[in-house]
Amino acid sequence: MTTSSQATNSPSLAFVGGGNMATSIIGGLLQSGRAAEFIRVSDPSEERRQLLAKEYGIECSDDNKAVVKTAxxxxxxxxxxxxxxxxxxLSLLLQQKKPLVISIAAGIRTKDALRWIGADLPFIRVMPNTPALVNLGASGLYANQLSNETHKVQTAEIMRSVSEVIWLETEQLIDSVTGVSGSGPAYFFRLMELMIEEAESNGLSTKDAQSLVLQTALGAASLAMQSAHSAGELRRQVTSPNGTTQAGLEFMEKHHIKETIRGGVKAAILRSVELSDQLGEE
Ligand SMILES: NC(=O)c1ccc[n+]([C@@H]2O[C@H](COP(=O)([O-])OP(=O)(O)OC[C@H]3O[C@@H](n4cnc5c(N)ncnc54)[C@H](OP(=O)(O)O)[C@@H]3O)[C@@H](O)[C@H]2O)c1
Incomplete structure (x- = not known):
């Protein structure tokens, strides 16, 4: 049941597009206590709309304007x-209603979105990542000049339901976030894949190899998050002189792990800039 204070304090949200990322954010919002009646979604897919209505009790429409109108x-x-x-x-409607607009789309710059809308509005760009699907995402957020404190708090509340929230001083940094945490899950998946392959080559069953590698990744991330030490310090602590870890790391360094990983992240950042240029072309 909705209390009157909830009704006054909860802004009404319209999701334009009800795909994977929208669904995970909606799931997170409901889990964190937001009432379904304050959320509406538009999506052309009948199947998506049915899923959101059935699973989460969300009112859905195939008409973007109908949901934006009340938000x-x-x-x-x-x-x-x-x-x-x-x-x-949506431009005329957005020009009239002047809502806070939050965009989670990769590669769409604020100036291009506002040019297409044809008005200056409070606009917050968010770069989430796929672990948001399990409420363990990491998001970078940039708010334009027209966004006030309330807008920032409201956006942080939405994204915190599925991810860590990092505010960025400049919009350019969204490209860095894209190359680091946006694409980051795939880098870690690749590392896991390779470790699993080598574990199998050395006699472990696929099931055991997967368990060992995935639990190690989770454990290393948890340890790094809970420890006061940097990743570098933790690495040094587990690397005994002439031991197995040292042998493994020395081989990786000799075979350019530093250039490979740093170069890969840089390539993703540059691609993010390039894609944003293309998507924003007049
Ligand atoms: N997934 C990620 O890890 C991730 C990370 C960072 C940012 N993002 C951003 O999040 C956004 C959504 O990604 P996603 O992975 O959730 O994609 P998605 O699952 O494809 O969701 C997009 C949804 O929008 C619907 N749609 C298509 N045309 C529409 C229209 N004209 N009006 C309203 N809805 C429409 C699509 O329906 P149809 O399928 O029927 O076309 C689909 O259900 C993207 O811009 C992406 O850059 C995603």
Whole structure:
């Protein structure tokens, strides 16, 4: 049941696009106590709408304008390639209603989104990552000049339901976040894949190899998060002179792990800039 204070304090949210990321954020919001009646979603897919309605009790529509019309906060969760057509279609309504607009789309810059809308609005860009699907995401957030403290608090509350929230001073840093934590899960998956392959080559069953590698990844991340020491310090602590870890790390260093990983992250950041340039072309 909704209390009157909830009704006054809860802004009404419209998700434009009800795909994977929107669904995970909605799941997180409901888990953290937000009432379903304050959330509406538009999506062209009947199947998606049914899933959101059945699973979460969310009111859904195939009409973007119908959901945006009643919202204080609009969350743009369509694919980047769809953004221009979606925003141009919503422009008049957004110009009239002036909601807070939150975009989770990769590669869509604030100036391009606002140009398509045709108005200056409070606009917050969020770069989440896929572990948000299990409420363990990491998101970088950038708020434009028109966003006030309330907008920032509201956006942080939404994203905190599925991820860590890191505020960025400049929009450029969104590209760095994209190359680090946006693409980051895939780097760790690749590392896991390779360790599992080598474990199998050395006699472990696939099941055991997976358990050992995944639990090690989780354990290392948890230890690093709980420890006061840096990752480098923790690495030094587990590397005994002439021991097995030292042998493994020396081989990796000799074979350019530093250049490979740092170069890979840099390549992803540069690609993010390039894609944003392309998506924002006039
Ligand atoms: N997944 C991630 O890890 C991740 C990370 C960072 C950022 N993001 C960003 O999050 C956004 C959503 O990604 P996602 O993975 O959730 O994609 P997704 O699952 O494909 O969700 C997009 C949804 O939008 C719907 N849609 C298509 N055209 C629409 C329209 N005109 N109006 C309203 N809805 C429309 C799609 O329906 P149809 O499928 O029927 O076309 C789909 O259900 C993207 O911009 C992406 O860059 C995602």
């Amino acid at each position: 204080n906060i609009v969350v743009l969760a369509v694919k980047p390639q769809m953004m221009r057509v979606v925003l141009e279609d």
